[in-house]
Amino acid sequence: MKEMIYQTVCPGCNMGCGLYIRENEDGKLAVDFMKSSSANLGKLCRFGMKLPYHYSKSVSMVDGKKASVEYAVKIASDRLSGEDVCVNVNVALLGVGNTTNEESLAFNKIADRMGTIVNTGMGVYSELPTECHPTVGVGVTLNDIENVNRIALFVDPYIQYPLLVRRILAARKNGAYVVSVGLRDLHLADENRYIDPDLYESELGLDSGSVIITELHPNTDTGWVRRMLNLALRTQAKILFMKPFVNAAGVDLLCKGAGQKGIPEIMDGINEGNIKTLVVLDSDPIELMPDSDAAAAILKKLDNLIVITSRDSPVNRIADVVIATEPQYAKAGSFMNVEGRLLNNVHVYGDNNLPSGTAGIDALSTLNQYLGGEAMDYQTLHNKVLESIVRKYTKPKYKELACQVLDIGPVEGQKGNLIYLYNPFMWFDQPDDNDFVLVNMNMVKKLGLRKGGMIALGSDVGTVNIRYRVENMPDGLILSARKLPVATGWITMVSTEAVL
Amino acid sequence: MVEVGDMLVGYATDEDIRSRGASGGLVTAVLAAALEKGLVENVVVMKHINEFEAVPIITDDVKEVLASIGSLHSVPVNLAKYAVGRKVAMPAKPCDAQAVIEQAKRGMIDLDNTYIVGLNCGGSMHPVTTKKMLVEMYDIDPEDVVGEDIKKGKLVFKTKNGEEKALRIDELEEAGFGRRESCRFCTLKIPLNADLACGNWGVIGDLSGSATFCQVMNGKGVKLLENAIKAGRIEVQPASDKAIAIREKVNNVMVDLGNTLEKKILPVIPDEERLQYYIDQLADCVNCGACKEVCPVCACGEDSKCTTFHSLVDNYKMSMYHMVRMLHLADSCISCGQCSDVCPSDIPITLLKSRFAIPSQRKRNYHPGIDLDTPPFFEVMLK
């Protein structure tokens, strides 16, 4: 076999970074830079640079044994049309947007067929008035960020969305004033401030020439999103919600339906026995939930767990049926990034008998047919996508929202608030060489932490000894850019102690 | 018969190749012949995606070689790493050839079996900057561009409907567009370190635009040309004295310009401000490692000192990774600009490296990537 070269989009977040994946004669992968890509100029972050470790080939399985795709699809359809599967009551479909628009659309058709909807896992959407939807869905363009007068930053670009760093620096060069209201001091900000949420409007000095950069993910607090929307409304500032999945913007447009459930909600449903069958499309709750072990335990309660995926991830091992599809970079299809730009996968170079990249769609089509639906082909789906999901930034049409914000104020005594700085490594529960937490000097002194030593964190679900790095940040916080076995949510109250 | 040192003007015999080539298609014809006649097993060329995007491929397919024809001034890749561990023929800008030789010094490339068809290079541009420049300075839709050229200090773009528009390069650069920063102060414009040095400087009269000036640098260059002549792919004739003089003159102008611009691009920073300057510049590093991955002279592989001894848990004032790399590249850095291109934080990392490498290299009159006779510093000085 010859070397294959694929032009694709980084699966790490919704930024839409273009890149090449080179698959050599032995199947070994390497990333190459695509300098003309508008979102990233070919530049990649830590996660993008490590993509060869991220992609892994999934294997079709039935009840834990290897099977052909055809057989897996057949069994999946049997399970889905079984007597005890009562559609709309105890079935949930989940597709957070880790695959192409075309596969997501096909998945939606299956949901239609079954009389249900595909959940994108962002519960926030169903809790917000529909008028908010466009504003939350697609933000300002990345180029626009460079030309604003003021940026209010509520994310940590270095750790969470590294490709934002250069946009913000460029904005500063062009005269923008950058205020970070994040959780630690950032070098790229003119000002690092921890402002009382009630004072954002008066303190941040935003106007219609400014932009608010914040984020939205399955574990985001709705109150927070409302507050951000209110801030944008009152100040007339533009707003950009960064999102974690490569096609988060795309699935959001494809899966409008009311009654969207968040991942935590679905997990509760399973735990309480209300959901008996779960079908996931490139979405692994074990990776996505803050507490992996707890998530795995809950999933085991399902009668049917059907996984359609291109990756070998933890959920595959406990699934009843795994339907394997080709790796994401090899799929024919498109993704929509956070600015609403449609980006296509292209098979650039390789063998003459190129695989078509439609194995995933073909499997979904067969499944749909077994369920009594119509056949689906790539081109029709792609045309449909082109028609239905063009999106630009639109002026907010919503009205002031009532909100209450989660308070993460200082904690007493030996306790601390452990907060996840979500980044691509965390969403895919993948190792990064950041086995440490971030704490401030006061905590070091208070606990008597030793240079080069460790801090012990504890909660109801476990304990962990971990190294620490000192940062300028508010008292009582412990930030982590990797999943820790003590966390129960995006934010977890933990005990702290020096390891002697 | 071709001999080392020959100054020739040549072109592809095939009319189609000749007309599609950047200037006569000689380079493409030579590469195709090398593949057809078994001089090499593979050729490294650019797979075009559009006017602003191409990806290097390693191919044994003559069709791909013929399709790669033409100079892409807005595709600033370095081709050296694609030649590592293979027996290939390849086109090479001077910095590609330099990197190939630095890799060879470190045992990663077998130079005897690597054929380097050098291309003169007045500089390359970043594709996104170029697109922006087209809109803002030329008032041309980037989609409409079908070709570009450098003529008399001007950058010329041709559009679908046959129009041409030219603007002075120095004015474009003044406005923040034009060539990449590292190309502006590069002074190796003719690849005397390659096996052949090809370019359009010195192609005059009727042949202008449809032939390439080619200097034969060594025995491999002789082989490449003779092979292509024998295959009936190219025709060459001696260059006139006038042609040679013109090429020389243009080169001198470019080298002088490079020297002048170096002082502008790398101004002296006073002793007491330098440390803070480096600390500030590197403070936005997100530790992606792209600058090392893309570095065409680095031969360390995945487990290297710069990464192994750098830990994210340390919040040192300066990054160990960068300090080690500054030191390691003091001899081999060719200021090709690849690291700046790929840095997600837009750190002018090439300029930082150059600030360390250039003085060290000058002090020892050391020119990286020129020939195998000058091994890495360490060896030279230990004697």
Add this chain to the structure above:
Amino acid sequence: MMTEQEWTPKIVAFCCNWCSYGGADTAGMGRFQQPASVRIIKVMCSGRIDPLHVFNAFLEGADAVLVTGCHLGDCHYVNGNEKTEVRHQFLEEMVQQLGLEPERLYLNWISASEGEKFANFVNDVTEKVKKLGPSPLKPEGVR
């Protein structure tokens, strides 16, 4: 003013097991007056000292770094110290370009018997570095 007087520089000295480490010992036994500023790191040969060890010392808070070894020709491992000398040239250039004062990095050949030389050397460097003040690379929170 008070604090400046109290401040003693931290000096990291890499010493070769066969020579300068002995030199340091001799200096101690000979009761030559030596400031408490020096931290000795023993290596089997000066040739073992990688530039990154020197960087590490600075990044961890050293105000000066001394690289010491056997006199040229006396290295126990053929030419370890000659390699050290070559590396040192690069290190010096690097330190200079970085903008760190050149008085913070030294190379010296000291044999096991040269206790007084070692003591004088350390005293000398300490004086110079005291004038310079703390290294600008010293991390926050490190004295």
